[in-house]
Amino acid sequence: MTQKYTEADTEAFYDHEDSMYRSFWDSEGSLHWGYFENLADARAQDFVPACHRWNEYMLACSGLTTESRVLDIGCGNGNTAIWLAQQTGCEVVGIDISAVRVDNAKALAQEYPSLRLSFQKASVTSLPFSDNSFTHVWSQATLYHVHQRELALKEIYRVLQEQGIFLFDDLITPVSEISAEGQKHVYQRLLFEPTFSYESYAKTLSEIGLMVLDAKDLSEHLNKSYQLLSELALSKYPQLSASYNKMCEAIAARELGWSFYRCQKVSDRVSWIYGTNDEKTLKDKYNAWATIYDADLDETYRCSPVLSARALAKVLPNKAASILDVGAGTGMVGEALADLGYTNITAVDFSEEMLEVARKKQVYTALHQGNVAEPLTFSTPEAFDGIVVLGVFTFGHAHPKGLRNLFELLKSGGYFVLTLRVDYYESNDSLQEILEELSWSILDRVEFNIFETEPMVALVLKKH
Numbered sequence: 219m220t221q222k223y224t225e226a227d228t229e230a231f232y233d234h235e236d237s238m239y240r241s242f243w244d245s246e247g248s249l250h251w252g253y254f255e256n257l258a259d260a261r262a263q264d265f266v267p268a269c270h271r272w273n274e275y276m277l278a279c280s281g282l283t284t285e286s287r288v289l290d291i292g293c294g295n296g297n298t299a300i301w302l303a304q305q306t307g308c309e310v311v312g313i314d315i316s317a318v319r320v321d322n323a324k325a326l327a328q329e330y331p332s333l334r335l336s337f338q339k340a341s342v343t344s345l346p347f348s349d350n351s352f353t354h355v356w357s358q359a360t361l362y363h364v365h366q367r368e369l370a371l372k373e374i375y376r377v378l379q380e381q382g383i384f385l386f387d388d389l390i391t392p393v394s395e396i397s398a399e400g401q402k403h404v405y406q407r408l409l410f411e412p413t414f415s416y417e418s419y420a421k422t423l424s425e426i427g428l429m430v431l432d433a434k435d436l437s438e439h440l441n442k443s444y445q446l447l448s449e450l451a452l453s454k455y456p457q458l459s460a461s462y463n464k465m466c467e468a469i470a471a472r473e474l475g476w477s478f479y480r481c482q483k484v485s486d487r488v489s490w491i492y493g494t495n496d497e498k499t500l501k502d503k504y505n506a507w508a509t510i511y512d513a514d515l516d517e518t519y520r521c522s523p524v525l526s527a528r529a530l531a532k533v534l535p536n537k538a539a540s541i542l543d544v545g546a547g548t549g550m551v552g553e554a555l556a557d558l559g560y561t562n563i564t565a566v567d568f569s570e571e572m573l574e575v576a577r578k579k580q581v582y583t584a585l586h587q588g589n590v591a592e593p594l595t596f597s598t599p600e601a602f603d604g605i606v607v608l609g610v611f612t613f614g615h616a617h618p619k620g621l622r623n624l625f626e627l628l629k630s631g632g633y634f635v636l637t638l639r640v641d642y643y644e645s646n647d648s649l650q651e652i653l654e655e656l657s658w659s660i661l662d663r664v665e666f667n668i669f670e671t672e673p674m675v676a677l678v679l680k681k682h
Contacts, residue, residue, distance in 0.1 A: 223409045225341055228363045229315045242450040244269065248297045250358050251387075251443040251476060253436065265446040268439075272358075272387075273298060279432060279480055280385055282306040282354060289313070289352045289377065291342050291386075292360025296323025299337070300330055302356070309334035311352070315341055342370040350379045357386035362410050371426050375483055381490070384428055384481040387436065390416050392472040400473040403464035416477050421509045428481035429490075429506040440476035441469040482506075487514055488669070494614040497589075501568055504547070508571035511548045518669045520550065526608050526637045527554035529664045529676045533633045538562055539603035544590060544624060545610035549576030555606075556581040564602070566594060590620035600629045608637040611649065618649040625656050628681050634658065640665075640673035657682040 239249055244266055252268025253275055254260045260268065282288065284307035290299045293312025296319075303310050312335070314320050323337040340346050343366045355374050364370045374384055391412040396405065405412060414422060420430045448462035468474040484490045487507055494500040507514070530541070537559040543551045546565035555563050565585040567573050573585050586596040590610060605628050610616050621636075628634055643649065662678035 222411060223365055225315055225343075225365065227409050228365075229317070238455070241454060243447065246295070246297050249294060250298075251436075251440055252446070253439050254442055257438055257442050260442055260446065262446050262449045265443065265450065268443070272439075273301065276356070276358070276385055276387075276478070277302065277305060280354060280356070281383055282308050284308060286353045287311070287351070288354045288356055289345075289347070289374075291355060291357040291374070292363075293323055293337060294319045296326045296335070296337060298356075298358065299323065299335060300326065300333065303330070303333040303335055308354075310336075311347075312337040313340040313342065313345070315339065342373060345373045345377050347377045349376050351377045353379055353382050355382070355384040355386075357388075359387060359389075361386060362389040362408070362413055365410070367413065368422065368426075371423065371428065375426050375428055378483045380483055380485060382483050384483065385479070387476060387478045388413075388419070389440075390414055390419060390437075390475040390477050392416060392437070392475045396473050397468075397471065399464055400468040400471065403461045404468050404474050407461055416475065419477065420479065423479060423481055424506065424510045425513075427483060427485055429484045429487070429503070430479050430481050431502050431506055432478075432480040434478040435475065436478055437469055437472075437475035440474070441466050444469070492613045497568075497591075500614065504569035505571035508548060508569065508575050511572065511575070512550070515550075521666060522637060522668050522674060523550035523608060524554045525664055525666055526606050526635050526676050527551055527558055529662065529678050530555070530604050530606055530633060530635045531558050531560075533661060533678060533680070534604045536603070540564070540601065541604045541606065542566065542597070542602045542624075542627060543582070544605060544607040546576055546582070546585070547572045547609065549579045549581060551606050551608055552576060552581040553579060564597075566590075566596070590616050590623055593623055594627065597627050599626050600632075602627050602632060603629055604633045604635070606635045606637075608635075611636070612639050612642050618646060618652045621649075621652050621656065625658075625681070630681055632681050633661075634679040634681065635676055636679065637674060637676040640675050643675055 250269045252265050253272035254268045286308035288308050288310045290310055290312040293299050293314050296312055299310040299312040312323055317339050320337050320339045327335040342364055355378055361367060378384055392415050396412055416435055420433055423430055444462045444465045448459045452459040491503055541560055541563045543563055543565045546552060546567045552563050552565060563582050565576055565582045566588045568589045570587055577585055588594045605624055611618055658679040658681045660677055661680050664676040666674050668674055
C-alpha cells in the first residue's frame with residue numbers, strides 16, 4: 219500500500235511552522251504536551267509548567283546518570299537534550315528530520331560548552347549509529363510522525379545496549395474507526411495515519427524485544443493540553459484554535475489519545491527473569507512479558523506444564539477433583555490439565571497481566587492474584603485435592619518457605635506436583651529442609667529437559 223505521507227512532508231511542516239508555534243506554544247520552541255497536577259483547575263498559564271512537569275516525570279523514571287549516553291529522537295530545538303545533560307551530566311545525541319530545528323539546537327548548544335551534546339539531521343528509520351551505542355533512548359511527541367514506525371522501533375532496538383532503557387510518549391488511536399472530522403482536524407492536519415492503540419503499542423514493543431516495564435495512558439492530559447492551547451492560539455490563529463477544539467472532540471470520542479511507555483531491551487527473556495533480585499521487579503518483568511510469553515516459550519518450554527499435568531493425572535484420576543495451579547502465569551498448566559479432562563481448576567499468580575492472558579483461555583473456574591510468600595486468603599485450609607507448582611521456586615523467585623502456605627491448602631491425602639530446575643533442587647538447602655519438614659511422601663520423580671538442555675524434575679508428593 220502506498221504511504222499517504224512521507225518524512226519530507228513532516229520535515230517541511232516543522233521547518234515552516236517553528237516560528238508560529240513559538241509565538242503561543244512555548245517561546246523556547248518545545249512542542250510537548252502537559253502533565254497537570256490538577257486537570258480540573260488548570261489554566262492557560264499552567265500549560266508550559268505542565269510540559270516541564272512531564273519532562274521531570276520522565277527523567278525521574280529514566281535512571282539516567284553521568285555514565286549514560288542518550289539518544290534523543292525528535293530533539294527539535296534541543297531544549298530537552300540540554301536540560302537532560304544539565305540535570306544528570308549524561309551525554310546526549312539529538313536527531314531530528316527538521317534541518318531548521320537541528321540548526322537551532324546546534325546554535326543553542328554553543329551556549330553550553332561544558333555539556334556533552336551533539337545534534338544531527340537524521341531519520342529514526344535509518345539511524346547513523348552502530349549497534350548497542352546508547353544506554354538510553356528518549357523521545358517525546360515524535361514517533362507518530364514516523365510513517366514506518368515499526369522499522370523505527372527496530373532501529374531503536376538495534377542501537378540500544380542490552381537492558382538499556384527506551385522511554386517515550388506518543389499519540390495513539392484508541393478506536394479503529396475515525397470520523398471525517400477526526401481525519402480532517404487530527405490526522406490530515408498533522409500528516410499521519412491512525413496508529414497503534416494503547417494495548418497494541420505495548421504488544422508491538424514487546425514483540426520487537428522492548429519489554430514494557432511501565433505504561434501510562436495520558437489522554438486526559440492531552441485533552442487538557444489542547445483545551446489550553448486553543449485558548450493560547452485564539453488571538454493570533456483562530457483557525458488553528460478551532461482545530462484544537464476539534465482535537466478535543468476527537469480525544470473525547472477516543473479517536474486520539476496519548477500514552478507513555480518505559481521499555482527495556484531484552485534479547486534473552488529467560489536469563490532476564492532469572493537475574494531478578496527483588497519481588498517488585500520480578501512482577502514488573504512478568505507483567506511486561508505476558509503478551510508474548512506463550513509465543514516465546516511454546517516450542518522449548520511447553521513440555522514442562524504438559525508433563526507436570528500428566529504427573530498429577532497419574533495419581534489423581536478424578537476429573538472433577540479441585541486443583542490449584544500455583545504460578546499459573548498465562549495458563550499453560552491449566553490448558554494441559556483441561557486437555558486431560560479436568561474441569562475444576564483454580565489459578566493463582568502474582569502477575570495481573572499474566573493472569574489476564576490466562577483468563578482468556580477459559581480453562582479456570584477462578585483466578586486469583588496472590589503471592590505464595592504470604593497466606594493465600596482466597597481459600598480455606600485443605601481445600602484442594604491436587605496442587606501443581608511450576609516456575610515458582612527457582613532462582614530469583616519465591617523462597618521455599620512459601621511451600622508451607624501451599625501445604626496448608628492441600629487436603630490430607632492430596633497430591634502435590636512440584637516442578638523444579640534440577641540445579642536449583644540440588645543446591646538449595648532451604649528447599650531440602652522444608653521438603654523434609656512437611657508431612658508428605660515422594661511418590662514419583664519425572665525427569666525431562668526444557669530449552670533442550672536444561673534438566674528439570676517434577677516431584678509427585680502425597681500429603682499424610
